[in-house]
Amino acid sequence: xSPQPDDSNEPLVKIRGLRFYRGERAIFDGVDIDIPRGLxxxxxxxxxxxxxxxxxxxxxxLRPDAGTVHVDGQDVHKLNNKDLYRLRMRMGMLFQSGALLxxxxxxxxxxxxxxxxxxxxESIIRKLVLMKLxxxxxxxxxxxxxxxxxxxxxxxxxxxxxxxxxxxxxxxxEPFTGQDPxxxxxxxxxxxxxxxxxxxxxxxxxxxxxxxxxxxxxxxVISNGKVIAGGPSEQVANSDSPWVxxxxxxxxDGPVPFxxxxxxxxxDILENATQPPADAGATL
Amino acid sequence: MEPLARLGRIGIASLERLxxxxxxxxxxxxxxxxxxxxxxLLVAQLHSVGVLSMLIITVSGLFVGMVLGLQGFxxxxxxxxxxxxxxxxxxxxxxxxGPVVTALLFAGRAGxxxxxxxxxxxxxxxxxxxxxxxxxxxxxxxTPRFMAGLLSMPLLAAMFSAIGVIGGHFVGVGLLxxxxxxxxxxxxxxxxxxxxxxxxxxKSIVFGFVCTWIALFQGHDCVPTSEGVxxxxxxxxxxxxxxxxxxxxxxxxLMFGE
Ligand SMILES: Nc1ncnc2c1ncn2[C@@H]1O[C@H](COP(=O)(O)OP(=O)(O)OP(=O)(O)O)[C@@H](O)[C@H]1O
Ligand SMILES: [Mg+2]
Numbered sequence: 202x203s204p205q206p207d208d209s210n211e212p213l214v215k216i217r218g219l220r221f222y223r224g225e226r227a228i229f230d231g232v233d234i235d236i237p238r239g240l241x242x243x244x245x246x247x248x249x250x251x252x253x254x255x256x257x258x259x260x261x262x263l264r265p266d267a268g269t270v271h272v273d274g275q276d277v278h279k280l281n282n283k284d285l286y287r288l289r290m291r292m293g294m295l296f297q298s299g300a301l302l303x304x305x306x307x308x309x310x311x312x313x314x315x316x317x318x319x320x321x322x323e324s325i326i327r328k329l330v331l332m333k334l335x336x337x338x339x340x341x342x343x344x345x346x347x348x349x350x351x352x353x354x355x356x357x358x359x360x361x362x363x364x365x366x367x368x369x370x371x372x373x374x375e376p377f378t379g380q381d382p383x384x385x386x387x388x389x390x391x392x393x394x395x396x397x398x399x400x401x402x403x404x405x406x407x408x409x410x411x412x413x414x415x416x417x418x419x420x421x422v423i424s425n426g427k428v429i430a431g432g433p434s435e436q437v438a439n440s441d442s443p444w445v446x447x448x449x450x451x452x453x454d455g456p457v458p459f460x461x462x463x464x465x466x467x468x469d470i471l472e473n474a475t476q477p478p479a480d481a482g483a484t485l
Numbered sequence: 486m487e488p489l490a491r492l493g494r495i496g497i498a499s500l501e502r503l504x505x506x507x508x509x510x511x512x513x514x515x516x517x518x519x520x521x522x523x524x525x526l527l528v529a530q531l532h533s534v535g536v537l538s539m540l541i542i543t544v545s546g547l548f549v550g551m552v553l554g555l556q557g558f559x560x561x562x563x564x565x566x567x568x569x570x571x572x573x574x575x576x577x578x579x580x581x582x583g584p585v586v587t588a589l590l591f592a593g594r595a596g597x598x599x600x601x602x603x604x605x606x607x608x609x610x611x612x613x614x615x616x617x618x619x620x621x622x623x624x625x626x627x628t629p630r631f632m633a634g635l636l637s638m639p640l641l642a643a644m645f646s647a648i649g650v651i652g653g654h655f656v657g658v659g660l661l662x663x664x665x666x667x668x669x670x671x672x673x674x675x676x677x678x679x680x681x682x683x684x685x686x687x688k689s690i691v692f693g694f695v696c697t698w699i700a701l702f703q704g705h706d707c708v709p710t711s712e713g714v715x716x717x718x719x720x721x722x723x724x725x726x727x728x729x730x731x732x733x734x735x736x737x738x739l740m741f742g743e
């Protein structure tokens with residue numbers, strides 16, 4: 202569908218000069234990112250830096266205030282609705298919350314994209330769904346409703362749904378959070394296996410540094426609206442930039458702020474002491 | 486300047502909402518062709534929007550009809566005109582109470598449920614999830630609900646009126662001794678297909694359109710938090726009630742005004 206199909210030199214996702222504001226606050230302030238084809242790219246950064254926002258910008262659910270996002274040679278934010286949906290058919294996305302449809306069972310959730318986009322007979326749908334559920338260890342949970350799953354199980358069911366159409370690219374938003382060591386191990390093997398088996402391009406958003414660095418080919422570290430490091434994973438993991446070191450080693454002190462932007466603590470406390478909020482306790 | 490600026494901001498925000506509401510409506514309409522190929526989605530919604538509202542509609546219709554029987558008998562008998570009780574009951578129901586009360590009940594029963602459902606789907610990212618699965622959530626989720634509301638309302642209103650007439654009969658004929666033949670024959674003679682029934686049906690179609698639109702828009706436009714959903718649900722009921730009563734006046738003036 203793209204002008205030069207599968208041009209291996211061209212990155213699958215090309216982000217240039219991306220700016221995105223939430224009110225006055227710049228979430229992204231001039232970000233350039235390349236996601237190469239067929240590899241696993243990790244996007245890391247402290248909580249609240251906009252990793253989820255970045256995935257939504259790539260998926261065309263949010264519009265940037267400036268800059269462009271190209272996926273497979275197409276400018277995502279210039280596509281009309283029909284072409285955008287066609288592009289999304291080749292993308293899978295694992296939401297941080299799972300985002301399973303709550304009124305149908307796990308099996309039906311995983312079958313949903315197949316039923317929407319293909320005309321496969323029921324027996325094949327069943328086979329495909331069970332295979333994907335088996336891969337995430339939830340074949341036995343197929344008849345449960347999403348409300349009966351734990352958070353980690355819901356995320357794995359959502360992963361099965363995201364890969365059921367065999368997309369070209371998959372975006373994982375925090376795949377490891379809430380997983381016990383065993384399912385974590387399974388996921389850490391599953392993501393590279395999917396990627397290798399079908400030359401799937403993967404974007405993994407995470408702050409589980411060790412697991413993510415272990416499977417990623419490329420790492421980008423984002424903080425304060427900027428890319429502070431990017432490149433092959435060994436290079437970033439061994440970088441001696443203080444920003445990167447602080448994040449990789451989990452140090453509290455360093456150039457990366459742990460706090461959401463705020464005035465100094467003393468100023469805040471003193472201000473509240475002189476004028477107590479009028480409606481304190483009124484809302485709950 | 487401050488209050489003026491606030492007024493301006495509120496005005497602009499309201500206009501923006503109105504614009505978004507109309508865009509949403511267009512988007513909902515664009516899903517009708519898809520719906521034709523998936524009638525099952527519509528049937529499921531007709532069940533939850535229409536069939537599940539039937540109980541409250543029939544019970545309310547029965548009681549409203551019975552009250553009309555009592556009140557009508559009391560007034561009409563002062564003029565010795567009890568035989569026209571059937572006309573009075575049927576005309577009030579078909580022209581006014583059927584469409585209006587049904588719509589008010591519908592907003593409370595089905596409209597609020599629609600808003601809460603859509604709002605929660607938004608808050609739990611189910612709508613975003615559908616978008617990323619290349620499924621348009623407006624066409625797949627909102628359009629069937631809209632059509633179900635539009636189709637259900639006239640049917641529910643007709644049911645309300647029919648049960649109300651029976652309720653009036655029960656009180657007027659059964660308890661207060663109005664002549665049964667007069668009750669039905671007067672009704673048959675005086676209720677006009679165009680004047681009364683068509684106009685009532687038109688009203689209930691308009692109300693169905695507006696109530697469902699409000700409910701879906703509030704759900705789709707809500708702030709995706711528990712508080713946002715609860716506020717949106719309240720707004721659905723309040724806005725729907727106001728819209729129904731205002732529109733009822735306008736429609737009545739247009740239909741029976743000359
Ligand atoms: N709907 C919204 N309205 C306003 N601000 C928002 C909204 N959603 C997110 N934000 C802000 O955007 C910033 C980035 O949010 P995002 O969810 O992308 O962070 P994240 O990097 O995914 O964090 P985490 O690792 O905790 O998931 C946050 O600081 C948040 O305050
Ligand atoms: Mg996030």
